[in-house]
Amino acid sequence: MTEKIRIIVDKDKCYLCGGCAGVCPSLAIRVSSSKWEFFQDKCISCRICVTACPVGALEAEVVEGRA
Amino acid sequence: MSEIMKYDVVVVGAGIAGPIVARNVAKEGYSVLLIDKKPAIGAPKQCAEGINISVFEKHDIPYDKRFINREIYGARLYSPSGYTLEMRYNRVSGVILERKVFDKMLAFYAARAGADVLPRTEATDVIRKDGKIIGIKAKKEGEPIEIRADILVAADGVESTIARKAGINTYAPLHEFDSAYEYEMLIEGFDPDLIHLWFGNNVAPRGYVWVFPKDEDRANVGIGINSDNPMTAKHYLDKWLKENNIPFKKILEVNVGIVPVGGFLRELVKDNVLVVGDAARQVNPMHGGGMAEAMEAGTIASKWILEALKEENFELLKNYTTEWWEKDGKRLERVLRVRKVVEHLTDEDLDVFIQTLSGIDAEKIAGGHYSEVIKALLKQPKVLMSPRRITLLKELL
Structure with a gap:
């Protein structure tokens, strides 16, 4: 079974720059001018957004499966 | 039932490329709506704000001290x-530049040319009818609206949401x-x-x-x-x-x-949707600057939007892809090749290269005479003794 994750944002660190939405291959993140949103059903658990964030505001939490 | 607005062209994103397109198309008398999700156009900036002096004349932008810091x-x-x-x-x-002022002024020039401009208005999806995209869904200060338009311009930055919702693949690793x-x-x-x-x-x-x-x-x-x-x-x-x-x-x-810094789109147009600027990955991959590229793309896109509207033939929009690749795409592909070589340089390589280049006529470097620069580097003893450095440099020639 492959590991499934969800992405959590630290709102105090996030600048709503939209970069994570830009690098996400599956449109699982939407950043409006006032909020950051994650769509679990679209996430492919690649963690690209976590690596790319310029300030380290994103974290992955395992929701099912194991590494 | 949400409010329905109708335009010839809707432009999503009021950064650099969006307002240029909106201005150029509105100037010819077509109805244009330019929207941006931010409450204040231009802020916050995502930019180091440096730009070459040549763009002002080239893209008909006033050299206005209000947005020039230094x-x-x-x-x-x-x-x-x-x-x-x-x-x-x-x-x-x-x-x-002062992007806060510059972007706002670009939107001002678009509005003055006849375009409508709405900040705090966020595109959420495209609207399809019989398999054709007929507009976008948006939220204007939180209220849902529908914007119907013959042509959509996705200038929504790195997120590239609208292009992707329209089925244009903007994925890059x-x-x-x-x-x-x-x-x-x-x-x-x-x-x-x-x-x-x-x-x-x-x-x-x-x-x-x-x-x-x-x-x-x-x-x-x-x-x-x-x-x-x-x-x-x-x-x-x-x-x-x-x-x-x-x-x-x-x-x-x-x-x-x-x-x-790479991943330029092969296809910049799908049916009646065009992608410009960061959304189309139109950035110089060597230094990461994208304002001049966005202006160039916006200028070419608006030219073909006008042709398509005049001739009532949307097939003409595809010429934007062709012309962009000819005018700027090819050049950026070459720059991307340089980036891919340069990213493998060790610190010692960088020392050797910069030390050597400091002895070369700076005008040659800045003037784009890269082959002469590389030839000079190839004569450097520390380069000559390293097959790896020679290979790297020859890739650039």
């Missing part, structure tokens, strides 16, 4: 061990992006007539640290690194400032963003 006369490059390469001209070569972090802050000790760039694998992996002066003692001080780097851009910038004993306690802004 005129710049060249650049100084620093290698990891401290060798420097200075390119200084006796004329203004570029300016450091993470390695084709840079993560950037910047302070606008007080800083002293750097010639404020030049931009300053520091290179090194421990300084800024794949990218560089920049100081772009906005005043004698105020600058954008930032960094770009490969987005697939395990450390953050912030980590590297703070480390560099500390190691160089540069105080950073007089900070006026913190700016954050991700920059496409």
